[in-house]
Amino acid sequence: MFVIPLSDTLPAELRPLEPWQAEEFLAHMDRGRENVGQFIGFADRSTDLESARATLQRYADRAAADTGRIFGIWLDGTLVGGVMYANFDAAAGNCEIGVWAEPAGEGLGLISAGVRHLLEHALVTRGMQRADWYSSTLNARSRAVAQRVGMRLDGVLRSYYPYGGVRHDKEVWSILADEWRAGDQRPGR
Numbered sequence: 001m002f003v004i005p006l007s008d009t010l011p012a013e014l015r016p017l018e019p020w021q022a023e024e025f026l027a028h029m030d031r032g033r034e035n036v037g038q039f040i041g042f043a044d045r046s047t048d049l050e051s052a053r054a055t056l057q058r059y060a061d062r063a064a065a066d067t068g069r070i071f072g073i074w075l076d077g078t079l080v081g082g083v084m085y086a087n088f089d090a091a092a093g094n095c096e097i098g099v100w101a102e103p104a105g106e107g108l109g110l111i112s113a114g115v116r117h118l119l120e121h122a123l124v125t126r127g128m129q130r131a132d133w134y135s136s137t138l139n140a141r142s143r144a145v146a147q148r149v150g151m152r153l154d155g156v157l158r159s160y161y162p163y164g165g166v167r168h169d170k171e172v173w174s175i176l177a178d179e180w181r182a183g184d185q186r187p188g189r
Contacts, residue, residue, distance in 0.1 A: 006113040010075065014114050017072035017082055019060050022053035025072075028079040032102025039139050040100045041163070059084065066090055071118075073101070073110050080105030083114035085122070093129035095122045099145060106141065112148045116187050119149060123177040124186075131180075133173035136163070146173040150185045 006012040017025065029036065029046045037043035046052040062068030070084040081101030088095045097118050099111045122128045133151055135142035146153075151173040160170040180186070 004117055006073065006110050010108060012073065012075045012108070012110050014071050014073055014083070014117060017056060017059070017070045019053050019056040022049055022056055024079050025056055026052035028102060035103055036100045039136055039142070039163070071114065073105060073114055075105060075110065078104070081111055083111065083118055085118065090126060090128070094132065095128055096132045096134065099142065112145050115145060115149050116185055119175065119180055120187055123180045129177050131175050135171050136168040137171055138168065143171060149175070150179065150183045151175045
């Protein structure tokens with residue numbers, strides 16, 4: 001297993017999130033369900049130990065197939081959020097990054113730091129061409145992360161999907177490999 005420090009000033013780290021951690025993941029979902037569940041569907045689907053394990057197993061299966069992966073963010077030993085490749089298509093050279101956090105993980109720069117590591121891995125290590133970011137136009141925190149890591153708004157898909165009894169407009173953000181390599185958002189810079 002690997003651990004990536006996310007802050008010089010906080011005891012925060014990025015690690016793979018795996019099915020054996022379902023109990024910890026469920027406790028995290030329970031603490032942040034109201035916050036996370038506003039925009040992230042697996043908060044509604046992970047309501048007991050079995051369903052939490054199933055959520056993590058789906059990502060373990062996707063990691064084995066090289067089509068997705070989920071990572072947790074721990075602050076002082078407590079799971080407070082995460083980042084993921086919601087989709088990872090190495091053959092096409094495209095991926096989609098997603099994030100979530102309970103209130104204890106917000107406003108500390110940890111989500112942005114985690115996203116930077118995923119972008120570096122996808123666009124530099126794996127040689128992908130494009131990383132996408134999709135979010136509801138109502139999700140200002142998500143939009144701020146996309147902007148913070150140097151993504152550009154490609155457009156808005158109006159009334160694109162139903163969630164929580166509301167039709168949401170979906171923002172489409174992206175960053176290309178050349179933009180990422182030329183930018184100053186890369187880890188260690």
